[in-house]
Amino acid sequence: MADEKVADPGPLGLAGFAMTTFALSSANAGLWKGAGVATALSLAFFYGGIAQILAGLMEFVRKNTFAAVAFTSYGAFWLAFYGLVNFQQALGTATSPSGSVGIFLLGWTIFTLYMLVASVKTNTVIMVTFVLLSITFIFLTWGNWGSFGAHANIVKIGGWTGLATALAAWYGSAAAVINATHGKVVLPVGPRS
Numbered sequence: 001m002a003d004e005k006v007a008d009p010g011p012l013g014l015a016g017f018a019m020t021t022f023a024l025s026s027a028n029a030g031l032w033k034g035a036g037v038a039t040a041l042s043l044a045f046f047y048g049g050i051a052q053i054l055a056g057l058m059e060f061v062r063k064n065t066f067a068a069v070a071f072t073s074y075g076a077f078w079l080a081f082y083g084l085v086n087f088q089q090a091l092g093t094a095t096s097p098s099g100s101v102g103i104f105l106l107g108w109t110i111f112t113l114y115m116l117v118a119s120v121k122t123n124t125v126i127m128v129t130f131v132l133l134s135i136t137f138i139f140l141t142w143g144n145w146g147s148f149g150a151h152a153n154i155v156k157i158g159g160w161t162g163l164a165t166a167l168a169a170w171y172g173s174a175a176a177v178i179n180a181t182h183g184k185v186v187l188p189v190g191p192r193s
Contacts, residue, residue, distance in 0.1 A: 013055030014173035020048030025162025048078035124190020
């Protein structure tokens with residue numbers, strides 16, 4: 001819109017989400033011998049966390065409730081995940097059967113499921129991203145429930161679906177940037193419902 005005072009923050013939010021999800025999901029899937037964990041934690045703080053919260057705040061200015069809630073919340077998710085991992089390590093409970101990661105993920109699964117319902121009114125790429133994210137959270141919650149490492153194969157499935165989620169979010173980000181830059185649809189995102 002010509003009267004917009006803030007550029008579309010959606011591509012930034014999607015890119016921050018995608019890159020951080022990619023890094024953590026690659027570790028969950030068992031790629032690169034777990035090298036994605038340190039990368040994911042750094043990204044969780046800065047790109048997945050801070051950048052997404054900024055994107056969400058800009059969406060509030062644009063009066064886009066869905067994107068504002070999604071980006072601000074998932075930015076907070078990444079900051080909270082960073083804190084959870086670091087607090088557990090500081091307390092020496094990173095490998096204990098406390099189930100705190102499972103409980104943490106259960107809350108985010110519930111949030112993601114109702115955001116999935118809302119995403120039906122956005123576009124196909126966003127809806128697909130939320131379908132994949134919901135599946136990812138379900139597997140990660142299940143895989144992290146109970147004793148540490150008891151469900152490692154379930155976490156791996158969550159890692160692979162998380163990689164698919166990251167690709168969908170990256171596509172959405174790329175489409176928004178490329179389409180806006182070219183002034184036409186180069187990468188389609190599908191119709192709004």
